[in-house]
Amino acid sequence: MADLRTMIGSLTLKNPIMPASGTFSEELAEVFDLDCLGAHVTKTITRGKRSGNPVPRVCEVNGAMLNSIGIPSKGAPWFLQNTLPFYRDYEAPLVISISANTADEFARFAEEVSVPGVAAIEVNISCPNIEDDGKAFAMKPGATGDVVRRMRSATHLPLWAKLSPNTGEVVEVALAAEEAGADALVTANTMLAMAIDSRTGRARLGNIMGGLSGPALKPITLRMTYQCARAVSIPVIGCGGISTVDDVIEYLVAGAHAVQVGTATFISPSTMPRLVRELDEALDSRGLPSVDALIGTVDVTNEAVAVAEMRDGCHAAR
Amino acid sequence: MPASPCVVPDSISRPYSVHEVDCRVKTHDWVNGEYRRLVLSAPRSVLDCEPGQFFHLLCPQMEGLQPYLRRPMSIYSYDRIRGELSFLYKVAGTGTGTLARLQPGEHLNIVGPLGRGFEIRREWRRPLLVARGVGLATLAPLAGECARLGRQLTAVCSARSPDLVMSTDLFRFFGAEVITVTDAEDNSDVKSLTLLIEGLIRTRGIDAFFTCGSARLLRMLQEIGARHGIGGQVAVEQHMACGIGMCQACVRTFLRDGSTFNLRVCREGPVFDLHEVL
Numbered sequence: 325m326a327d328l329r330t331m332i333g334s335l336t337l338k339n340p341i342m343p344a345s346g347t348f349s350e351e352l353a354e355v356f357d358l359d360c361l362g363a364h365v366t367k368t369i370t371r372g373k374r375s376g377n378p379v380p381r382v383c384e385v386n387g388a389m390l391n392s393i394g395i396p397s398k399g400a401p402w403f404l405q406n407t408l409p410f411y412r413d414y415e416a417p418l419v420i421s422i423s424a425n426t427a428d429e430f431a432r433f434a435e436e437v438s439v440p441g442v443a444a445i446e447v448n449i450s451c452p453n454i455e456d457d458g459k460a461f462a463m464k465p466g467a468t469g470d471v472v473r474r475m476r477s478a479t480h481l482p483l484w485a486k487l488s489p490n491t492g493e494v495v496e497v498a499l500a501a502e503e504a505g506a507d508a509l510v511t512a513n514t515m516l517a518m519a520i521d522s523r524t525g526r527a528r529l530g531n532i533m534g535g536l537s538g539p540a541l542k543p544i545t546l547r548m549t550y551q552c553a554r555a556v557s558i559p560v561i562g563c564g565g566i567s568t569v570d571d572v573i574e575y576l577v578a579g580a581h582a583v584q585v586g587t588a589t590f591i592s593p594s595t596m597p598r599l600v601r602e603l604d605e606a607l608d609s610r611g612l613p614s615v616d617a618l619i620g621t622v623d624v625t626n627e628a629v630a631v632a633e634m635r636d637g638c639h640a641a642r
Numbered sequence: 643m644p645a646s647p648c649v650v651p652d653s654i655s656r657p658y659s660v661h662e663v664d665c666r667v668k669t670h671d672w673v674n675g676e677y678r679r680l681v682l683s684a685p686r687s688v689l690d691c692e693p694g695q696f697f698h699l700l701c702p703q704m705e706g707l708q709p710y711l712r713r714p715m716s717i718y719s720y721d722r723i724r725g726e727l728s729f730l731y732k733v734a735g736t737g738t739g740t741l742a743r744l745q746p747g748e749h750l751n752i753v754g755p756l757g758r759g760f761e762i763r764r765e766w767r768r769p770l771l772v773a774r775g776v777g778l779a780t781l782a783p784l785a786g787e788c789a790r791l792g793r794q795l796t797a798v799c800s801a802r803s804p805d806l807v808m809s810t811d812l813f814r815f816f817g818a819e820v821i822t823v824t825d826a827e828d829n830s831d832v833k834s835l836t837l838l839i840e841g842l843i844r845t846r847g848i849d850a851f852f853t854c855g856s857a858r859l860l861r862m863l864q865e866i867g868a869r870h871g872i873g874g875q876v877a878v879e880q881h882m883a884c885g886i887g888m889c890q891a892c893v894r895t896f897l898r899d900g901s902t903f904n905l906r907v908c909r910e911g912p913v914f915d916l917h918e919v920l
Contacts, residue, residue: 351887351909354660367890375904380881382891384710389883393890396904538710590884591700591712593753594662 326607327614328600330362330581332559333482333507335417335443337362337582340615341572341600344563344586345421345446345486346393350410355593359414360600362582366407368421368448370397371433378530383519388541388565389587390517392534395423395451400436408441417443419484423451427467431474434481444482447475447506450490450513462488462513465500476505484561486510487552489544498552510561510584511548515541537587541565546578553579553620567595569602579620660756660886661687664749668726674806677732677776678742679718682750684727689720693783694759694877694913697727698885700751701737702744712753713737714882714908716780716854727752730779730808756885757912760784760875762791766850769793769874770842771818772835772863774800777855778809780877784852785809789816796846798823798838800830800859819846832862839866850874851916864917874916880907895920 328339342363343352349367352358377394384390397403403420411418420442424430434445449461449471461467462485472485485501487494489512498509514535519528527533545564553560559582562575567588575583588595603615612618665682673679688697698712718730733742744750762769762784769788771781778799788795795818801807803826810820821838823830829838842848843866851863851874860876867874880892887909896905896918905911 347884347888349886349888354658355662355886356658367888376890376893379891379893381893382711382881382883382889386708387710389711391883391889391891396890396893587883590889591710592662592751593660593884593886 340582344584347586356597363417365419368423371400373399383528388538390534392529392531419444421446423448427470427474431478434475435478438479446484450488463491465496469500469504472504482507484508487512489515495555502556508559512545539565550578576618577622662753681728689722691755692759695755697752697754702740704740707740709737718779769850770848771797772853774856780854785816
């Protein structure tokens with residue numbers, strides 16, 4: 325039995341496996357004991373009620389799915405009264421994912437949900453910023469820093485910033501979140517994508533565009549995890565396309581302190597308990613005493629050579 | 643909450659109600675030119691199911707056909723004594739395309755039972771089942787339940803042509819009066835069916851409608867039901883991802899007490915009140 329514990333800031337998780345927001349709810353308790361998880365992460369909630377996007381809200385593509393659920397939410401009061409009590413019976417820390425339209429609204433909402441029973445707040449900044457032409461907060465360092473800073477002054481709870489792959493400024497956004505007081509980063513949310521039915525010419529999602537998730541996303545979010553983990557000193561939680569224990573190990577090796585499992589739970593609802601067990605077995609079989617022994621151990625001795633060759637290649641191409 | 647260890651649930655049925663299990667294919671035959679019946683050897687844990695519920699099937703991956711998401715499929719039959727679970731389906735796309743190639747002896751991973759099934763209310767003594775195509779598969783176990791509860795059952799089975807009418811023998815076995823209508827015989831359109839059903843209300847005292855699989859038949863039954871004060875239930879379909887209630891993908895809009903709202907087909911359904919479906 326290896327030591328599966330991992331630290332995310334001040335929180336100690338009994339293992340590094342937790343659900344990704346939007347792929348987890350109370351109903352999963354009908355399949356397995358939810359207390360076997362390192363943490364619980366709720367679907368994103370908003371302060372007010374939202375009905376969500378038109379259907380179809382999901383479709384499949386090769387090795388992945390697209391979704392445009394649209395954050396349907398019954399609102400904060402309903403959540404605090406009906407959803408929160410369910411998780412009180414569990415030892416696993418509860419992380420609630422929240423979203424809002426403005427930095428100010430994020431802060432007020434963070435304050436409202438900073439109640440007993442909530443262990444941390446995940447900041448879903450991949451949603452559109454209505455003050456910036458609908459661009460997601462997480463696309464820009466400035467908007468990311470603004471949201472996290474405002475929230476930091478509104479709550480004492482740990483803040484996990486969930487980053488987006490839809491940016492060219494991955495490291496800058498990560499540093500902005502850290503600088504503004506985030507306690508951890510989650511890398512990452514889904515990637516904006518689209519699918520069209522070639523026979524009918526029709527977009528396959530009711531919302532036309534949606535987020536890609538599943539195994540096809542993994543190389544991208546693994547790269548983001550690596551980039552962020554070496555740039556910041558707060559813990560990074562890997563997320564994207566995890567379905568096997570090897571996927572978990574890759575993220576840990578890339579520098580993640582924990583991982584979130586999302587779409588794989590749709591394909592196999594017992595994925596997470598299986599990964600907890602298989603991670604334990606994998607550490608044992610490698611003779612490793614703990615999860616910590618894997619974190620950030622990626623072998624990048626080729627990196628300097630690769631960069632040099634790339635530079636030489638560019639020169640040669642001229 | 644249960645203080646059980648962290649295990650992948652498979653054999654012990656309590657306290658978990660939803661199970662992910664690998665089932666061996668017993669038989670897998672063509673029913674007619676378009677539909678196949680898949681019979682699985684299923685553990686007792688998943689056979690605590692009821693008519694109208696569904697399972698989420700992990701269709702096999704094959705060269706050129708790689709369904710990623712599971713496919714929801716309603717229960718065609720279940721037999722706790724023989725340990726059997728069966729599905730009736732039409733090969734229509736990628737998922738059913740690979741499903742159709744499963745051979746007896748091979749295994750299929752299923753999750754379930756899922757959703758809320760049919761409810762035969764006490765006051766519903768003479769129900770009418772109306773369905774077309776694969777909707778008949780969903781209503782088949784309901785016919786068995788009606789027989790068990792001593793209901794006088796009538797079934798209207800619709801299809802494109804007489805050779806594609808399904809489940810009539812099964813419905814008759816359960817004591818139903820079976821009426822078939824087909825496009826080929828020109829008696830399956832809404833106008834003809836409305837006349838037929840209003841006649842059955844007079845002659846057989848129909849007091850409830852059950853349907854599945856056709857928006858056209860649903861609207862027709864809603865209209866006839868509204869005119870005659872007859873209620874009922876309908877099993878509906880929607881694109882799904884998780885099947886369990888987590889993802890909120892499979893919502894549809896319903897009308898209750900004058901206001902509309904979204905409900906999850908996988909969780910609050912797939913069976914809903916006939917008159918609440920919009």
